[in-house]
Amino acid sequence: TIDHAFLQSLPKVELHLHIEGTLEPELMFELAQRNNVALPFDSVDQLRAAYQFNDLQSFLDLYYQGASVLLTEQDFYDLTWAYLERCQQDNVQHVEIFFDPQTHTDRGIAFATVINGIKRALHDAQQQWQISYGIILCFLRHLSEEQALATLAQAEPFKQHIIGIGLDSSEVGHPPQKFARAFAAAKQQGYRLVAHAGEEGPAEYIWEALQQLSVERIDHGVRCVDDEELVALLVNEQIPLTVCPTSNVRLKVFEQMSEHNLKQLLERGLKVTINSDDPAYFGGYMMENYRQVEAALGLSTAQWLQLSRNAIEASFASPERKAELL
Numbered sequence: 001t002i003d004h005a006f007l008q009s010l011p012k013v014e015l016h017l018h019i020e021g022t023l024e025p026e027l028m029f030e031l032a033q034r035n036n037v038a039l040p041f042d043s044v045d046q047l048r049a050a051y052q053f054n055d056l057q058s059f060l061d062l063y064y065q066g067a068s069v070l071l072t073e074q075d076f077y078d079l080t081w082a083y084l085e086r087c088q089q090d091n092v093q094h095v096e097i098f099f100d101p102q103t104h105t106d107r108g109i110a111f112a113t114v115i116n117g118i119k120r121a122l123h124d125a126q127q128q129w130q131i132s133y134g135i136i137l138c139f140l141r142h143l144s145e146e147q148a149l150a151t152l153a154q155a156e157p158f159k160q161h162i163i164g165i166g167l168d169s170s171e172v173g174h175p176p177q178k179f180a181r182a183f184a185a186a187k188q189q190g191y192r193l194v195a196h197a198g199e200e201g202p203a204e205y206i207w208e209a210l211q212q213l214s215v216e217r218i219d220h221g222v223r224c225v226d227d228e229e230l231v232a233l234l235v236n237e238q239i240p241l242t243v244c245p246t247s248n249v250r251l252k253v254f255e256q257m258s259e260h261n262l263k264q265l266l267e268r269g270l271k272v273t274i275n276s277d278d279p280a281y282f283g284g285y286m287m288e289n290y291r292q293v294e295a296a297l298g299l300s301t302a303q304w305l306q307l308s309r310n311a312i313e314a315s316f317a318s319p320e321r322k323a324e325l326l
C-alpha cells in the first residue's frame, strides 16, 4: 500500500496552476484592506462558504471577483510567494505557472506590475529552495482574438520571462479555433503553446487545440475518452494531459473522486500528470491532490512513479534540469 511518506518523497512538477487561483481567502481579505477594495463578503468564513460551485462558470465568477484585490507589484509578489511556500512543503521542485494578464490590464493594472511581482517571487524561491520555473501567459477565451493579439503585443518587452502561451476561462462556446491566428503569431515569436481543452468542452476541442493551435500539451483533456481515434493519437504522440483531480470534482466534471478517469487514462498509456489548478478555491495543493487520488483510486507504486516522471518529461524545463529532477 501507498503511504504518505512515499507520496511526499516523489519529486513533483506542477504544470497546471493559475496563480490567481492560489489567492487564499485570508490573503484576499488582507489585500482588500491594504488596498481599500470593498469585498461583497463580511468574513473569511463567509467567503469560503461561497466556494460551492456547480460548474466552471460559477467558479470563474468568484475567481475574477477575487482578483480585484490585486493592485500592486507587492500584491502579486505576496500571492506568488505564498504559493511557492506550499510548493516547498509538498516537494514541488519545478513549476510552470499560468497568469491571466487581461484580468488585470482590463482594470487598469500595468502588465509590468503583474509580471514583475510574479517573477520576483519565483526568482527568490529559486534562490532559496532551488525551485525552477516557467511563466505561461493565458489568453482569456471569453474575450476576442483581437484582445488576445493586443495582449501578445503587450507581452513583447517581457518575452524573455515568458516561456509559453495558454488559453483558459469559459470553454464551451469558445472553441480553440477562435484563437488560431493569435496562437500562430505566438508560435512565430517562439513561445511554447498549451491550451485548456476537454474540461467541460467536447473532445472536438482537443482536436482543434492540437490541429489548429499546434499546442504541445492539453490542459485537462479528460473528455478525450469520448473519442477513440483521439485517444490513439494522444497515446501514440505521448501528448501530455495536465489533469486536475480536485478541480474536476469541485467543478462537477466528475461527481466524486472515485468516478475520476485518471487511473483509466494512465492504464491506457496516456501521458497523464497531476496538478492543482486553483488550489485556494478547490481545497487542495499538490499533495492534497495526490492524497485524494490515492484514497479514491488506489494507484500502484509504479503508477505513482510514472505520474512523477510524466510531469518532469512533459515540462518545458531544460534537458539538464529534467535530468536533475528525474
Ligand code: HPA
Binding pocket: 018, 021, 056, 063, 168, 169, 170, 171, 196, 199, 247, 277, 278
Ligand atoms: N478552466 C478554465 N479556466 C480557468 C480554470 C480552469 O480550470 N482555472 C482558472 N481559469
Ligand code: ZN
Binding pocket: 016, 017, 018, 168, 196, 219, 277
Ligand atoms: Zn486550469
